[in-house]
Every structure is written in structure tokens, then in C-alpha cells.
Amino acid sequence: MKYDFKEIEPKWQKYWDEHESFKAETGSSKPKFYSLVEFPYPSGAGMHVGHIKAYSGLEVVSRKRRLEGYNVLFPIGFDAYGLPTENTAIKTGVHPRTVTDNNIKKFTSQLRKVGFSFDWSRVVDTTDEKYYKWTQWIFLKMFENGLVFRDRTLVNYCPSCKVVLSNEDSQGGKCDVCHSDIIQKEKEVWYLRITEYADKLLQGLDSVDFLPNIKLQQENWIGKSTGAFVKFRIKENGEELKIYTTRPDTLYGVTFMVMAPEHPMIEKYRDSIKNIAELDAYKDECAKKSEFERTQLVKDKTGVRIDGLTAINPINDTEIPIYISDYVMMGYGTGAIMAVPAHDTRDYEFANKFGIPIIEVIKGGDISKEAYTGDGEMVNSGELNGITNKKDAIAKVLKVLEAKGVGEAGVQYKMKDWAFNRQRYWGEPIPIVHCPKCGMVAVPYDELPLRLPPVENFQPGQDGESPLAKIESFVNCKCPKCGGDAKRETDTMPQWAGSSWYFLRYCDPNNDSALASPEALKYWLPVDWYNGGMEHVTRHLIYSRFWHRFLYDIGAVPVPEPYAKRTAQGLILGPDGVKMSKSRGNVVDPNDVVDEYGADVLRVYVLFMGDYEQAAPWSESSLKGCKRFLERIWALQDTLTDDDGYSKELSAAFHRTVKKVSADIEQLKFNTAIAAMMTLLNQISDKGSITKGELKALLTMLNPFAPHITEEMYHNVFGGILSEQSWVTYDEALCVEDEVEIVVQINGKVRAKLNVPSEASQDEMIEAALANDTVKPLVEGKTIVKKIAVPKKLVNIVVK
RNA sequence: GCCGCUGUGGUGGAAUUGGCAGACACAAGGGACUUAAAAUCCCUCGGAGUAAAAUCCGUACCGGUUCGACCCCGGUCAGCGGCACCA
Secondary structure (H helix, E strand, C coil): CCCCHHHHHHHHHHHHHHCCCCCCCCCCCCCEEEEEECCCCCCCCCCCHHHHHHHHHHHHHHHHHHHCCCEEECCCEECCCCHHHHHHHHHHCCCHHHHHHHHHHHHHHHHHHHCCCCCHHHCEECCCHHHHHHHHHHHHHHHHCCCEEEEEEEEEEECCCCEEECCHHHHHHECCCCCCECEEEEEEEEEECHHHHHHHHHHHHHHCEECHHHHHHHHHHHCEEEEEEEEEEECCCCCEEEEEECCHHHHHHCCEEEECCCCHHHHHCCCCCCCHHHHHHHHHHHHHCCHHHHHHCCCCCCCEEEEEEEEECCCCCCEEEEEECCCCCCCCCCCEEEECHHHCHHHHHHHHHHCCCCCCCECCCCCCCCCCCCCCCECCCHHHCCCCCHHHHHHHHHHHHHHHCCEEEEEEECCCCEECCECCCCCCECCEEEECCCEEEECCHHHCCCCCCCCCCCCCCCCCCCHHHHCHHHHEEECCCCCCEEEECCCECCCCCHHHCHHHHCCCCCCCCCCCCHHHHHHHCCECEEEECHHHCCCHHHHHHHHHHHHHHCCCCCCCCCECEEEECCCEECCCCCECCCCCCCCCCHHHHHHHHCHHHHHHHHHHCCCCCCCEECCHHHHHHHHHHHHHHHHHHHHEECCCCCCCCCHHHHHHHHHHHHHHHHCCCHHHHHHHHHHHHHHHHHHCCEEHHHHHHHHHHHCCCCHHHHHHHHHHHHCCCHHHCCCCCCCHHHCCCCEEEEEEEECCEEEEEEEEECCCCHHHHHHHHHHCCCHHHHHCCCCEEEEEEECCCEEEEEEC
């Protein structure tokens, strides 16, 4: 009988589909397991093998869990709003709705061809009005709770896509979508006050099981620092200049102050500043600098001294000059700093350039050469002198400042508020109405969803205006509050909106009266295991935790953290070892692989190709190795014997393999799990036959990886349905052989190998080693200094 | 610059976390079967060395701890990822 995957695979896919084999049942009395993979953006190019690897990990875990008796929710959906679809629509003239529907069809057929055990009755589509009704609902709840605001600021603007981008979407000064240089533009935009949740997001990390580097990246992104706010009085007008510093202990070393060029105090006192023209010119110059210049060409410090404002150091009443410089940012802290050149690298550079004195207050470095940022004894610091560590010095100075009422401890976060809007068509409309009388008014809840109007022309407006702004019938409306003429907001939400809560919708995807029923949420949450890409750790993962935490705070969800566990898979690189990309032409289409080798081979290969969490290059020839493996499994049917249990020779091997495969799957070590099954197969081949009991165990272990072939073989031999059976168990006591081979070392070098009973004591092992013919002559005539024995492993004899 | 990760045969990668380095595969070479090829099966496969063994050497580099180090410690180099004038 030949292994004909082309017949087998569609047959079982049809069976699972018709029998709803993988349907999750809300409220079932079985233990629940919610495994989540990041839903795809349905692009026109279709899926690539990276998607397959990303889903195969939890696919294996999910199938194993079902065999273990769990009620598993393993859903899939589509994150379908976004620029590429809209750009395709503009180029081809086909409506984004149609483009999206076609792409979803394509993705669905690809996913089904691979045989993933998704619950297809729970598919969500973020562009479906039944879905985005609730995206808008969450937005309005945030609006109601003061987490939504509008502000006119400098924003990251992509001149090519003509949209405002968040910091997250413009990392490195490049547009995330088209890679053009980002420019700074002043615009009134929507923000979500995510900074209000900075501390909650940080603390929440303590209660979840995320990979350590994922936690770390989130912590760095939130960027909490502890320090102090200190008020410096301005000599000329008595005003207070508030600064933030992490080093209040160096307060006696302050020799100048720096404000950001946009600091409001300059505007406020422009009449009393003598060189205001010079300051204005400097400010203009800074505004013209691109993101690149501001961040990459960091070494050269520039700035201008403010003539007419002088600060007084609150701790010793020294007069201090004030400068403006673009190395101080308006968006962090208070937009002004106290500069301590002796102990801060940037201040040191600035002081040197402008000839400002440098006062050492911590001993330990050579401040004539460079700033000293380490710890040491305090000097030149009044009451702080003699303190030898930073912690004590900070505690002391804070006490002094508090007593004087000029300073206090404080914290700061690097994370900024979330710029929450796009000037594009293909996104969720922001449900807000601008009324000349009432201001910003929320669209009433019973009018949701606020539908995207059908349009012909999706081209964005010239100065970054949404295409919606051109549609009079959409824009003109009545104010929900006063009934007068009003205008609708025309911006849409960013792509991250829909994906910030999709895992909640899966719990109850067709609910019309809530984002999901409280019962369903209570039953399924939290997600037990979430796997996805590292690239989403600082964006999607933070955003969705923020939304979820907010929903928890208003009582809409029952748990504070959405994901109990988070892991990440590594990329699949092209055969040339570089990241797969369309422009490089090294993308591998999973459809081609399924057609030529079958879905099972593809599934086994993406998990066998290397460590699941590391990147690995695609290799066509390694793929063939996996094909051979499955063909040899298939051939086992020809050497089947009638025994139900394990054969004596292979019993320990089977128990051990079951143990290893079970443990490896839980740790995402799929490559070694498959290797263990290959080893077992080699042992079976050497023996020449397989018992029914052995075949059943092997097929069950392999089923999560290669479900079609194992289902078919199981059906042929045993007549039932494998995915309805139970996972294999093992007996720890039966994992060991009666005899084990141990190694004998002389002075740490392997000199002999011998067999001993596996329960031999240390003394018995040493005795056996010394009696060994190879060992004897090497020990004879020498003094034995030490004898070490490790049970079941080795004996080491140290001689002189 | 700061933070994190990684460095093992021709290749992808193993090594129960201090106990036989190179599991399992791929590629390569040799052989069997075949008129031939493909497929399949068998053998070899880190380097030096030998007729074959023995025996050295070998986990990026230098040093340390240990009976014993890919694993732990100190230093150096290289690659990847994140953040980046964050006060």
C-alpha cells in the first residue's frame, strides 16, 4: 500500500470538519485550555511558511491537550484593517471590502489545507461591523473614563503614506509600512492615555509567565525610572523651574540648567529675555532637524544661553545660568534638567563646549578626562559629605529638599501616550461628533456600529486628511446632545485597535449584546498560552494588555491580565539565510509544499528544522528527510504483529520516548520530540516488527504533528478515530533498562566503558571499574587519590 | 553608547543544566539492487595519526574554579535583536 497523502489529507480534513472534531464547548465540565496564536493580517500575497511555523507550535499543544481530555479553545481569525489592503484598493480600483474578502478566502483555504485544528465556528474578522461595533464600544468607554484626549503636538508623519504614525510604528525614524523617512509635523490628533496604566502594566508582569526577554522588553519599553522633582527659583521673576532628575544626590554639582527649546517658560518671559531672537532662531533650527539628525548625530551638543533668566540652586543658593538645547526633550520629565557635568556624560560634553565649570561631588573618577557616573564618597556637598553610597545620599538629600519644600521623590516613564488615529479609509471610524456648541460628543451606544460609508475614491487628502472628510453625507450630522448641526470625526482607528481585544471575542464570537457574555469570559479567561512573534512584544502585546486591564477596571472582564503565558517562535529565513521577503524573491509558499510533499511533511518539517524559538533557514533537502520519516512510519503497517502490549526489547525505549515527547512538547522542544520518535523508529526497524500496542503508542505521539497519516493508519489498523483517543502514558519505573553502560575515566579521560546493573551502588560501580581489564594496568603501581562514582553515568579514578 | 540573546562538524541542530561532545536529520563519498536512472537498503563521515588500532587535538578567543567545563566565574572578539541625548 502506497502512502498517498493527496487522498488521505483531504479525506480527514473533511471528516474533522463534518464532525466538528475541534469545536470548543463553552461551559463544558472538562478542564478548559485556551491556546491562542496571533491572527494573521490577510495580505494579497497569501500566507508564507512563517505563518505555518507560528501556528504549528500551539497546534501540537492543542491536539495533545484534547487527547489529554481538555476542552480546548484554539481559534483563528483575521486582523483585516490596514494600509496594504487600502493601497491595493487604490491601485486596482477594487473596494477594500472585496479585497479583504478575497484575501480571507485565500488564507482560509491555505490554513485548511494544512489541517490545523482550529475551531472554525469562531472565526472573527475585525472589519466585520458586528465585530467593530465592540471596538468602537470600548473606545467610547475609554472616552467616558477620560482615557481619550486630543492634543496638538509634533507627530511622526509619513509623507509617502500621508498618515500620522505612533512612535511604535516609526521606530528608527522610518515608516513601518513603506520605510520612508518620517518627518515631524504639527497636528491635532487623538491619544489614548496609556501612560495612566504604565504602573499597572509593569506590575502585571509579575503575575504572568512570559519569556524573560519578553518581560524585559516590555519593562524597557515602559521605562520606569525613580528619582526626584526639584524646584529651582528664577532670580529675576520668582518663578519656579521644576526639573526631574534620577541623581538628586549630585545637587551640589549643578553648574547649569538646560530647558528644551519648546519649554513654555521661554514664551512666558519672552519680554524679559534679552536674546529672545537668538533663542527663536535656535528653536526653528531644531524643528527642522529630522528624527535621524536628532537621534543619530548625537555627539555634537548645541545650545544657547538664556540672557535674562538665572536659576537659584535650592540647596546652597548658588546662581546658575540657564541654556536651551535640543538634547533635552519636552516630552520627558518636565522638559528641563539640572546639569551636573562632573557626573553625567551629556552634561560633561555640553559644559566642555560652552566653557562651564565642572564641580566634582563624588570621588572615584578623573573629571578632567571624563564624567564619572559610578559610586563613591560624597565631597563638596555640605551635609552630604562623607556618605559613600548613592542610596544613602539620595535618601538624605530628599529629606533636606522635602524639609525646605523644594523637592520630592518621583517617578517617570519613557512610554508615551498612544497616538490613536489614522487619516485613512480602511479602519474603524472613531465614533465622535464635533458640535460647535457642545464640543466633542460621543456617538450614543445604541447607534453603534458607526458604519464606514461606501466610497469610490480612497485617496487620502493632501494634508493628511482622511478620505472620509470628503463624504458630506458622512461628515454632516446632528449633535446627539443638542440636536444642532455638527460634524463627524473623520479619522479612523489605527490597525492595532481591532487586535487589542480579539481574544475576548473568540470566547463568544456572535454575541450582539456584549463584546462577549460574562459567562463565556469567566469560563475561558485567561488565555492559557499565547504564542506569537517577538516583533509584537512592544506594540500589540502592550496595547492589548492595556485594553484588557481597562476592561477589567470597568468590570467588563473577570481577570486583570489576559495572557497567563506568552512564548515566541523564531523566524523562518529564506534558503539563502536571510529574512524572507517578496522583494528578495526568497519566499516559500506553503501551498507549493503541501502540493508536492503533503501537509504532514510540511508540519513535521517546520517543527523539526531547528529550535522552535530560534530563526532557521528553509531547506528543501531537509524537507525530504521528513518525507522519508513519514514514509517509513507508513511502512510499519507491513511488519505489524498481533501483540497488544510493548515487546520486551522495546518496552523501556517506548516508555522513555513517551516521557520525552510529552515533556518536550510542553517546552516547545518539538525538534527533539521528533528526533526521539525517529530514534524509536530506527529501533523498531532494527528489530524488524512492531506490535499493535507499540503502533498505537507511536501513532498517538505523532498525531499532533502529523494528524492525517496517523489518523489514516489508526483507522486502517484499529478501526476507530485517533483524535478521539487518549494521550499515551508512561511508567517512570519502566523507563530504565536493567543494565546501563557507564564510562570509566582515569584522571577525567575516558578509558573504558562497561555494563553494570542500573541500580548498582557507587561502591559496586567503583569495584567493577577497578576489576576491568582495560582499567587495571592503568591504575597499577599508582596511588589512587580519589574515586568518584555517579550512578548510571560514570566512574572517575584520580591517580598519581 | 546602554540592555538582552547567540557563538558546537560541510549544513540544520542535540547534549537529562557540571558527567561519553556531535543525538536526530541533511549534504557528501562508497557499496547493493537496476539494462540505466529515480526510489529503497547497507557502510563511512570533527581533525591529526595508523595497515588497523593505540594515542593525541577539538564546542569563537585568553585565563580561572573543579576529580571532571559547550555548561560555572573573569576578560576579549564576532554576529543578531531591542532601546537610544529618557536627565
